[in-house]
Amino acid sequence: MAELKKVSKKARNSAFRNWIYGNLTCFSQEHMQTFGYLAAMLPVVDELYDNDDDKVKALSTYRTFFNTEPQIGTMVVGLTVGLEEARANGEPLDDDTINGIRAGLMGPLAGLGDSIIVGTFIPILLGIALGLSTGGNVLGPLFYVVVWNLAMYFGMKFAFKQGYELGGSAVEALVGPQSAALRSSIVMVGTMVIGSVAATWINITTALEVPFSADSSLVLQDTLDSIFPKLLNFFFVWFCWWLMTKRKMSPTLVMGLLVIVALVGVLVGFFNPGLSY
Amino acid sequence: MGISVIQAVLLGLFACLASLPGMGGTTVGNYTLGRPLVGGLVVGLIMGDIQTGIIVGASIQLVYIALVTPGGTVSADVRAVTYIGIPLAIRAQGLDAWRASRAAGLAASLGAAVGTLGTVLFYGTATMNLVWQGIGWKAMDGGKWSTIKKTIPMVDFVLPWISHIAFSFIPCVVICMAGESMVSLMKDYLPMDGIAMKTLFTVGSLLPAVGVGILCKQVIQKPLDWVTFGLGFTLAAVMGCNLIASALIAVFFALINYKIEQLKTNRLAPAADAAASFDDDEEDI
Numbered sequence: 108m109a110e111l112k113k114v115s116k117k118a119r120n121s122a123f124r125n126w127i128y129g130n131l132t133c134f135s136q137e138h139m140q141t142f143g144y145l146a147a148m149l150p151v152v153d154e155l156y157d158n159d160d161d162k163v164k165a166l167s168t169y170r171t172f173f174n175t176e177p178q179i180g181t182m183v184v185g186l187t188v189g190l191e192e193a194r195a196n197g198e199p200l201d202d203d204t205i206n207g208i209r210a211g212l213m214g215p216l217a218g219l220g221d222s223i224i225v226g227t228f229i230p231i232l233l234g235i236a237l238g239l240s241t242g243g244n245v246l247g248p249l250f251y252v253v254v255w256n257l258a259m260y261f262g263m264k265f266a267f268k269q270g271y272e273l274g275g276s277a278v279e280a281l282v283g284p285q286s287a288a289l290r291s292s293i294v295m296v297g298t299m300v301i302g303s304v305a306a307t308w309i310n311i312t313t314a315l316e317v318p319f320s321a322d323s324s325l326v327l328q329d330t331l332d333s334i335f336p337k338l339l340n341f342f343f344v345w346f347c348w349w350l351m352t353k354r355k356m357s358p359t360l361v362m363g364l365l366v367i368v369a370l371v372g373v374l375v376g377f378f379n380p381g382l383s384y
Numbered sequence: 385m386g387i388s389v390i391q392a393v394l395l396g397l398f399a400c401l402a403s404l405p406g407m408g409g410t411t412v413g414n415y416t417l418g419r420p421l422v423g424g425l426v427v428g429l430i431m432g433d434i435q436t437g438i439i440v441g442a443s444i445q446l447v448y449i450a451l452v453t454p455g456g457t458v459s460a461d462v463r464a465v466t467y468i469g470i471p472l473a474i475r476a477q478g479l480d481a482w483r484a485s486r487a488a489g490l491a492a493s494l495g496a497a498v499g500t501l502g503t504v505l506f507y508g509t510a511t512m513n514l515v516w517q518g519i520g521w522k523a524m525d526g527g528k529w530s531t532i533k534k535t536i537p538m539v540d541f542v543l544p545w546i547s548h549i550a551f552s553f554i555p556c557v558v559i560c561m562a563g564e565s566m567v568s569l570m571k572d573y574l575p576m577d578g579i580a581m582k583t584l585f586t587v588g589s590l591l592p593a594v595g596v597g598i599l600c601k602q603v604i605q606k607p608l609d610w611v612t613f614g615l616g617f618t619l620a621a622v623m624g625c626n627l628i629a630s631a632l633i634a635v636f637f638a639l640i641n642y643k644i645e646q647l648k649t650n651r652l653a654p655a656a657d658a659a660a661s662f663d664d665d666e667e668d669i
Binding site: 248 | 419514516579626638
């Protein structure tokens with residue numbers, strides 16, 4: 108029997124480096140982190156398979172759209188390195204299984220990563236750094252640079268390793284019947300966090316007032332708030348989702364449409380940011 | 385004092401590194417060099433006045449402290465605020481440290497305008513990257529491994545520099561060199577209460593909805609999932625939970641869900657591997 112293939116430390120490190128540096132370097136609204144993912148999997152695939160056709164075939168798995176919070180997403184990359192290793196050793200993992208796992212994890216992890224790393228950890232570090240930089244003290248920015256980068260480097264290394272070990276040893280847990288429960292629970296957390304994100308980080312309000320008589324008018328925003336707070340946030344998120352899933356629009360096209368919505372809204376007085384220099 | 389060509393070039397280079405899909409990578413580029421506080425230090429070093437740089441950077445940082453870009457949608461480009469706004473503010477106020485607080489105020493208001501301009505530049509970069517990605521897809525379709533092996537790293541690490549030179553480097557250098565005249569020109573031709581600026585800022589407030597929409601596309605499979613989403617939304621919008629609190633409540637519900645789902649599978653496939661994967665759930669979250 109042939110010896111079990113194993114991804115060398117060198118290839119794993121190079122996958123890790125390619126990801127943490129290149130996750131967003133070639134960003135587009137269409138494919139987001141997909142090319143970062145391809146670049147990360149390249150050295151792994153190159154090492155695991157002997158003939159070129161197999162390499163092309165394996166790498167093609169990762170052509171599927173990928174986008175998450177890239178730092179916490181390092182774990183998914185580690186996981187697929189492990190899965191790819193298992194596949195090279197003859198485990199029955201097809202493209203759909205691997206991409207199902209990727210798709211099932213990227214949404215929830217994005218919600219969690221955005222809220223915990225970007226929405227909480229960074230503001231806390233920056234808060235401390237701002238305190239240290241009173242009067243133009245260099246200590247403030249230096250504190251942030253050092254603590255943030257060290258925390259992220261080791262954090263991502265840990266996530267990658269965890270993902271890789273999980274991928275190599277617990278394939279069964281992820282593809283077997285038990286996995287459905289696990290995945291649906293992870294997705295559930297993600298969906299709820301993303302709901303909170305929609306209420307926290309979006310701020311869409313209307314400036315429209317409908318005059319009844321000379322001294323009274325209906326402030327539309329107040330009416331909306333009394334129906335449900337931040338209703339417009341909910342509506343616009345649903346609207347964008349509907350355009351992208353039901354009408355199969357690309358994100359770029361949706362943004363173009365929002366520009367038109369904004370222009371019309373400003374013209375009729377629905378939107379007014381009310382800013383000045 | 386003016387901004388010399390060398391200073392402008394250095395600022396432009398850092399603008400390329402610090403962008404959201406920046407050439408410095410996410411952690412070092414966007415989240416380190418792209419933070420106004422760190423940018424203030426960098427700009428201060430380039431302009432020869434570290435103290436003012438940090439004071440101005442810190443006051444801008446306060447405005448953008450909790451800026452998140454859900455799903456990769458940018459509504460205010462902090463990178464432009466940092467590497468165009470701070471130098472202009474320092475330059476406008478001169479090197480007098482006593483006036484640093486005034487420079488900070490100026491930078492913050494300039495920042496709003498420059499940040500909006502930066503958003504346009506950001507989408508320019510992302511759109512131009514489609515060209516390089518096209519080259520990548522072509523190599524993948526060709527199915528020749530030696531070509532793919534060379535092309536993918538090219539596409540991901542090298543070619544985007546061209547997008548950044550066009551949409552980060554050149555605008556940053558030009559605006560920094562033109563300086564104040566450019567700013568007053570912008571104020572004259574694009575007043576805040578004009579249709580153009582109102583629309584731009586409205587677009588800025590709508591864009592995060594696209595990002596969250598992209599996230600929803602990944603997790604919402606059936607109509608009932610909107611109830612789960614709605615619960616999270618309600619926690620934050622009505623009950624005032626912050627995101628950590630929401631996440632904790634979400635984990636609680638997910639645990640219940642996990643137990644129920646497990647009972648279901650155990651009934652279908654009894655005994656044997658029932659407990660095998662039980663203790664994996666915590667790490668995944």
